[in-house]
Amino acid sequence: xxxxxxxxxxxxxxxxxxxxxxxxxxxxxxxxxxxxxxxxxxxxxxxxxxxxxxxxxxxxxxxxxxxxxxxxxxxxxxxxxxxxxxxxxxxxxxxxxxxxxxxxxxxxxxxxxxxxxxxxxx
Amino acid sequence: xxxxxxxxxxxxxxxxxxxxxxxxxxxxxxxxxxxxxxxxxxxxxxxxxxxxxxxxxxxxxxxxxxxxxxxxxxxxxxxxxxxxxxxxxxxxxxxxxxxxxxxxxxx
Numbered sequence: 001x002x003x004x005x006x007x008x009x010x011x012x013x014x015x016x017x018x019x020x021x022x023x024x025x026x027x028x029x030x031x032x033x034x035x036x037x038x039x040x041x042x043x044x045x046x047x048x049x050x051x052x053x054x055x056x057x058x059x060x061x062x063x064x065x066x067x068x069x070x071x072x073x074x075x076x077x078x079x080x081x082x083x084x085x086x087x088x089x090x091x092x093x094x095x096x097x098x099x100x101x102x103x104x105x106x107x108x109x110x111x112x113x114x115x116x117x118x119x120x121x122x
Numbered sequence: 123x124x125x126x127x128x129x130x131x132x133x134x135x136x137x138x139x140x141x142x143x144x145x146x147x148x149x150x151x152x153x154x155x156x157x158x159x160x161x162x163x164x165x166x167x168x169x170x171x172x173x174x175x176x177x178x179x180x181x182x183x184x185x186x187x188x189x190x191x192x193x194x195x196x197x198x199x200x201x202x203x204x205x206x207x208x209x210x211x212x213x214x215x216x217x218x219x220x221x222x223x224x225x226x227x228x229x
Contacts, residue, residue, distance in 0.1 A: 035218060045157070045165065045208050047218035059217050062123060095164055102171055108155035108210065109218075110176070112164040 002026040002111045004096050009116035012086055022079040022096030022113055030054065030074040033099035035109055036081050038092035038118075046092070049081065050099070064090075086120045093117050124148060124213035128221035134228055140196040142224045144209030147190055154192035155210040156185055158203075159223075165208065169194060196226070204228040 008020040022034070036048040049060045049070040058070050069082040079096055093115040100110035126146040134140035144154055154172050157165035167176055169185035172192060182197045192211075196203055209221040 037218075037220075044223040045159075045210075045220040047210075047220055050216070050218060059215065061217065100167075100170060102174070105171075107153055107212070108167065108170045109157075109165075110167050110170070112166075114164055 002098065004098065004111060004113035006094060006096055006113045006116035009094065009118045011119045011121060013122050014087060014120055016086055017082070017084045018086060018118060020081040020083070020094055020096075020116060020118070022081075024077045024079065024096075024098070027098070029072075029077040032101065033106060034072065034079045035097045035099060036070060036079075037095045037097055037109070037112075038090075039095070039115075040089070040092040043092075048094070051079070083118070086118075088120050091118060091120045124217070124219050126209050126211060126219055126221035128207075128209060128224045130222065131225045131227060134196075134199045134226065136201065136228055137198050140199045140203070140226055140228075142194040142196075142207050142209075142226065144192045144194070144211075144221050145190050146192075146211060146219075146221075148213055149187060149190050149192055149211060152211045152213075154185070154187055156183075156192075156194045157208045157210060159206045159208065161205070168207075199226070199228050201228050 003025045035050045051070045067085045071080045095115045096113045097109035098111045156169035159165040172187040173185045
């Protein structure tokens with residue numbers, strides 16, 4: 001079965017860095033784009049970033065552009081999110097999510113990890 | 123930046139039909155996706171490509187889209203449907219965007 005497992009979260013001071021990982025299994029990883037989505041405590045979902053199936057294209061939300069970097073290692077079936085210059089407003093549960101493929105077209109997020117909490121606080 | 127607009131809350135009586143709307147200027151050209159999120163859990167896809175239902179999702183969930191509005195419909199709402207719902211789509215550059223979320227109350 002499809003599984004996505006995030007790791008690397010925790011408490012970090014403002015201005016510092018953190019790297020999240022997302023280990024994938026149960027599907028052909030290099031066939032799918034993968035996204036990061038976050039949810040601040042008590043708030044709604046916020047799309048963060050996407051990386052294409054082959055890593056050739058990446059896109060970011062304006063709120064993290066220039067500070068966060070999404071990457072993937074298809075040989076390890078793993079997605080990463082390097083988060084630099086962290087701010088208090090980056091505090092959230094971070095989810096990795098697989099982009100679905102429907103009849104040859106891709107779109108939407110069909111499977112999600114359980115999420116990992118990142119707390120930015122001094 | 124592109125936005126999707128949902129009502130913060132919708133109320134429905136048990137067994138009745140609930141409709142949750144999502145409006146966005148790009149929806150005539152972009153698919154809408156709908157997610158159900160229970161407290162403390164990851165979101166679950168309930169509708170993809172405007173109106174298709176993934177396997178395992180009850181038939182009472184359906185979706186439609188017309189012009190700049192997509193709609194999630196729950197026929198015969200049950201107490202277990204009383205959770206949060208989010209629409210999702212993409213903008214013209216391919217960036218993802220979520221609606222603000224709708225809390226469904228079944229009472």
